[in-house]
Amino acid sequence: MPRPGDGAGNDEVKDGVSERGGYPVERKKMTQWMMRITAYAERLLQGLNDIDWSEALKEMQRNWIGKSLGATVRFGITPRGESLPNSTDFLAVFTTRVDTIFGVTYLAIAPEHELIPQLTTPDQQAAVAEYVTMARNRSERDRMSDVKTVSGVFTGSYVTNPLTDERVPVWIADYVLAGYGTGVVMGVPSSDDRDYRFAQHFGLPIVCVIEGTEGLDNPCEIKYGKLVNSGFLNGLDWQEAIRKAIARAEELGVGTGKTNYRLRDAVFSRQRYWGEPVPVYFKDKVPYPVDESKLPLVLPEIDKYLPTETGEPPLGRAEGWKYHPTPPSPASGEGLKEKSFSDAGESSKEKSSPEAGEDSGGVYDYELSTMPGWAGSSWYWYRYMDADNDQEFAAREAIDYWRDVDLYIGGSEHATGHLLYSRFWNHFLYDLGLVVEKEPFKKLINQGMIQGVSEKIFKVGASETPEDESEKNAVYYVDSANAIPRKMHILEDVGEVFVSAEVVEKGYPSKVAERHVDVSLVRDSELDIARFTEYRSDYTQAAFVCEGGYWKSGIFTPFGNGGSDKFRTKAEIEKMSKSKFNVVNPDDVIERYGADTLRLYEMFLGPLEQSKPWNTNGIDGSFKFLRKLWRLFYDEQGHWLVTDEAPPAEGLKTLHRTIRKVEEDVERYAFNTTVSTFMICVNELGALKCHQRTILQDLVIILSPYAPHVAEELWHQLGNPASVTFAAYPPFRAEYLTEESFEYPISINGKVRAKITFSLDTTPAEIEKSVLASEGVQKWLEGKSPKKVIIVPKKIVNVVV
């Protein structure tokens, strides 16, 4: 997690604060190592088509990469009687909707745009300077949280629309982001909501170019259609118009088709201690890679894990941590400055000058920043393939054998972080020829999150503003007869007032604030006041208002309205988090029921992908199941029940039905139904009083991945010396499941009215005959003959009347 003082990438900043930790983020210029993930943007996008991941996750990555197809068009800067200093005579605009170019009524540029000084006319100088300063001082956070306010300023200059030859004004607006596209937006108020708001606010003209938008209150309601008022684009469908507009722009030499990505390069430096040191040293401020013979570079010891006084990262504290190059090593010492990483898919032809860092002595400073967490997490699975290899990250044979990850089960919170970086690294390693698969994770399942159930109480007057004194010690109750809240008691010496959730729901006149309470203090939505005040000694003098009275110092004072004396909490489902006091520790469950029960219960809760609140109601079911299983082996007095008799047909049928179902379920990751299958199996074997070794031994094997501890124990009790994990999985045998007859549900007009059993060799004609003759069906026919009889073998009979 980043801490104050760390560097963070764009992707690690959210709403102006660090995504993890929530620290305020400040823009600061510093030299950073970056990973050029943008070079892989297109391949990372295309690769998504080849992997079996959830659509939600793929979509998140697609959005993050943010590919947009569009065009850059150059708007000529109208001479205003003086020449521009930099001979720049146009403003380039990136747009995904060139087709609407006839609707452009202004251009908006980012407040950071470098041409602002040249574009500003003398009479607008003051206004522009003021606006730019204001926009700059607004923090990232303000700019993001306040998206509704329209602001901007006119530069005084005009540009010429190259496709229409129209003159349009240039404005500065902070809704334009300097970092995206060219930092210039062509304002089309009739087709873009932001442009529309901007034009409305500043009274700029609005020209409708999409058929059917003229006369609408807000023309942006229709964004796609045929073009109108658009010269040579008139009558074309918008997509066709884009092609034609680009062609025309290219022909005139005023623009080109262009692809843009939202994805940014990733900052790879961290100004903290714990992380892999970057194997780079500096000579005359130029970075050089550390010679391979000196790798791995190990973190030096330091006295304090804090930045140095001069603001250097913690590694700056290491005494004598310097690089001493090994004498002559022809391969080493290429200046990194000279060496450029090749673009994706191309190999670098550039060679740096060999003598750059070739030194045989001297002492140099190391890079002081360390690598981020994803330096390791982006490729670790290759180490699993060959964990003991200390020569390379994994031997070629190991990689050829294991190739990629068959199934990755992970949370969707890693969608645009770890899971994107890993794909990026893997593509890079693939390009270097070091790995054999382009995509690292063939299939990915997002497991649902186990959420917490938070309990909240309501505190009166907990807002920042000082409360009205007369309200401070007042207690209200709801008169149940007319449901009007009444002010009844003024309490003496009351520290705080808390109000039961049911009272708040019915309307409590004072301002109340929600506060989390530890879930262990709540049972069935009732707060244990005694334990709460014990745990929070600052609340010993607090009053707890319930429907029928209030508690204070352990004494209940009734209101006389017959209401409850229970203090209710409000339950809410949230992420489990210490700050929400809703964390439950599985250790408690294990302590009480054992790890197998917990494991089974978690699987039994529901589908793997679904999030659900942690609720131990029903955990007894899993526990009882394991005890029933045990009782197939031992009776209540602890006598061994297993026999070596030949297994009965019914028992074999149960066993093999279970084997089949468990196999099917594991294929579709439906562990919840697997557990219920085991429950059915044990219930049936119990009813059959089935204690034959042949059956129980196979059951133990198929159960062992799901309840490993008890399975292992029973396996040994059965007299097997080796672990059950080495036992051969029992093959499914269909012959035990053969049936001679089937009980047909007989439905009349789609409603099941009767059931009749037929042997499987009964012909449909015979079935129809006896069904129609049967009492149950005759009753519904009321003498009429049926319109139609549908017989689906081994499924259903439907009689249409």
Added chain:
RNA sequence: GCGGAUGUGGCGGAACUGGUAGACGUGCCAGACUUAGGAUCUGGUGCCGCAAGGCGUGGGGGUUCGAUUCCCUCCAUCCGUACCA
């Protein structure tokens, strides 16, 4: 706004390619054994109705002999994301 997902008993959920809706578990009701039980066992339990029967998978419509499942439409909830031009 955009994108993704999910809606079934009191609760968690099952029903895999259209074929007995509610498996399994929990909860609840009744009973057995018990001095007792957070133990065990048996029976019942979608809703309305004394019953016959009717109604039921978020709402409305459609396809079909038959729809939780397929199509259209609307609603609700959750997650992600956003001045991205």
